Amino acid sequence: MNLITFNPFRTISIPNITYIKPENIFKEIDKIKSADCILFPEYWQVNSLVYGLKKKIFPNISTYQLGHNKVETTRALWTTFPKNVPYTQILSKYNINIETIEEEFGYPLVAKEIKNSMGRGVFLIKNRQELKTYIENNDILYIQEKLPxxxxxxxxxxxxxxxxxxxxxxxxxxxxxxxxxxxxxxxxxxxxxxxxxxxxxxxxxxxxxxxxxxxxxxxxxxxxxxxxxxxxxxxxxxxxxxxxxxxxxxxxxxxxxxxxxxxxxxx
Structure with missing residues (x-):
């Protein structure tokens, strides 16, 4: 099997695999076309590989698209497993009412950047000033109840x-x-x-x-x-x-x- 990876650190012990730097995707297009499967493409490459070249990729496209950020993940879960999602609101900073947020969630509440990991961009908001600061720094607001x-x-x-x-x-x-x-x-x-x-x-x-x-x-x-x-x-x-x-x-x-x-x- 002819495999190509765009992330060598996640595929280091997989046999018969060739590493291509993501920025070289178009320079190495012939190698990519001949591959049986492409591993760990970057998100910006996914649509071109799957819909353009009809390539098999790992992780698969639904994993990438639904996991792209917290908004995509949460909306998919709301439609399929709503009872397993903490109480959450996804809002625009340009159309919000702080009093309504305070009434619905109280303090402390959890506010998150929609795309981040390792605990970065996850904030325990304890008062109105901290909430205002979060709103100022994020166009899309992801606000969630604080679980015990x-x-x-x-x-x-x-x-x-x-x-x-x-x-x-x-x-x-x-x-x-x-x-x-x-x-x-x-x-x-x-x-x-x-x-x-x-x-x-x-x-x-x-x-x-x-x-x-x-x-x-x-x-x-x-x-x-x-x-x-x-x-x-x-x-x-x-x-x-x-x-x-x-x-x-x-x-x-x-x-x-x-x-x-x-x-x-x-x-």
Whole structure:
């Protein structure tokens, strides 16, 4: 199988793979046309590869498009798993009423930049001045209820299955549960209902490479977001080789068999 990657760090141990710098996509177009599958293109390349060249890509296009930012993810979840989304409002800074936000959410509330990761761009808003500052700095407002949690679950889905799960526990007195913000791992007592939820969501939305962040509040399970380009350190601590799972999936799953058409043949 002839494979091309645009991200060598995520495919370092995959055999028979050629790295092309993303900015060289048009210089190397003949190599790309002859590839069986393109791995980890950048978002700006996806439409040209899939719709222009009819190439198979990994992660797949639904993973990229629905995971492009928090707005796309949340709207998809509102239509499919609304009970598993924390109370959230997506607003324009040019048409908002601060009093209405305060009435609906109270303080503290959570405000997020729509495209960021590792805890960056996620703010615990404690008063009106902090809310005004957030509004001034963001054209699209993503405002969410503050859940009573000090940890969340990171559940990794690759191909067509979950390959790892762990808790991310915030430091005492801290708001963020992200490892990059000082949280710690805990690999024990992973709730089966959280696993089942991620399996259902990934299957329903045709997602094949994502790190899901799940909050557990009593008997309720909430999807905070999913990241297409998630960190791998937690998997490495478990002894999980993610590249092997990706390669096995590409070899075995029908959608990525080079002898299987990408689109159904006309009858």
């Amino acid at each position: 949690i000090d940890r969340d679950l990171r559940i990794i889905y690759v191909g067509n299955k979950i390959i790892g799960a762990y808790w991310r526990i915030a430091r005492e007195g801290e708001f963020h549960n992200n490892i990059a913000k000082g949280a710690i791992y805990d690999y024990n007592n992973i709730p089966s209902k959280a696993i089942e939820l991620v399996e259902k969501v990934a299957s329903s939305l045709n997602i094949n490479h994502a790190g899901f962040d799940i909050a557990v509040v009593g008997d309720a399970y909430y999807i905070l977001e999913y990241n297409v380009m998630f960190g791998n350190e937690g998997l490495k601590n478990m002894g999980v080789n993610i590249e092997k799972h990706i390669y096995d999936y590409i070899l075995s799953y029908p959608d990525f068999n080079p002898n299987t058409p990408m689109y159904p043949e006309a009858s």
